[in-house]
Amino acid sequence: MTGIYDERVARKAYVRRRQTTVFSITVVCMVVALVVSLLFYFHAFGLGKPQTAESLPNHGVTVACAVPDSSGTAKYVDTSTVHVRVLNGTQHSGFARAVGEALTNRGFTVESVANYQKTDVKRTVIYYGRNTVNEAYTLNDHFTDAVMKMDDRQDKLIDVVLGATFDNLKTKSKVLGKGAKITSISGCVDSSKMTNLPKALTHDAVS
Template sequence: MTQAYDERAERKAYVLRRQKIVFTIVGAIMAIAMVVSLLFFFHVGGLGDVKSSTVEPNYGKQAPCATKDSSDGKAKYVENRNITVRVLNGTKFSGFATAVSDALQNREFNVQTPGTYQTSKVERTMIVYGKNAINQAYTVNSNFTDAEMVMDDREDQLIDVVIGATFDTLKDTKKVPAAGSEITNIEGCVAADKMTNLQKAPEHDAVSQN
């Protein structure tokens, strides 16, 4: 009886040791998994830090590099009075386009009659332009804090400003680059002739080159 009892006790002790080892291993694996998940959650060392369009240059949309002057090889911001702008309201808030249009006019831009965009669900303000008004678009964009530049197939120099829901106010004039200063290109910009699959421009009164 004593021998049989000892064998049962030994087997029981063996099973308990095995269970303890298994539980220890499982606990260690769970602890490691939790640490790794926390590293991804808090983006430690960049883990799991996927760039979104709101933090990429031009909010993830391709833009052309500014056009360089043939005389000195530099791309320069344009005088406001030499730029014609049309402001379109892309939100549900009435009077938005008129208010922004008046503010741009106060900054000596030439403004056309403001209007309403084709949708009222624009999230981020867009500076829309064609290949012949790239530097003008950069100049207009420099007055905004949250706008994205969008090139379409228009041939003239009208700049459309489509107001989006994230718009708050224009940039302080003290922080806007002066006309004639060198343009800071959008990171990752490409040559204008490399811009393809451009969207069709909406109807507008064409603005001739100055």
């Protein structure tokens, strides 16, 4: 009887140890899962944090790479060769005219200023075509938060649609200027490989 009793006691002890082990592992897993969830919730070490303008300088929009010249380097162009139409996409009256004058003072050829078809644009957008990639980069270098979007236009006009987040042009001392090397936006694509482009805003072509 003693042997049978000892065997039952040992079996019960084994079952208890196994249950304790399984329970402990379960608790540890739950704690780890909770900690990981909290790390993502509070964006610790950047976990689960939405990509920002810093990590997505063109805010997730595919942009064309700057076009290199015969020396193999893409360079900012003379502002006088950049033809711009400034459109006000906000409810602030006279916004486009003020920015147009500021761009004119910086040497850009401002073709016209007008109101955009919407008044609730949040972020400034620079619309350009295949033939004005470096010109668009040159214009964009004067803005702090604009998004560059290529459409199907074939002429030289570039549209700037002002959004609510626009505050002011970049300080002149921070603008690189004509002849400086253009650093293409990260993730850019060769313009010749960009297809299914959106239709350009209605405009008078500029050659």
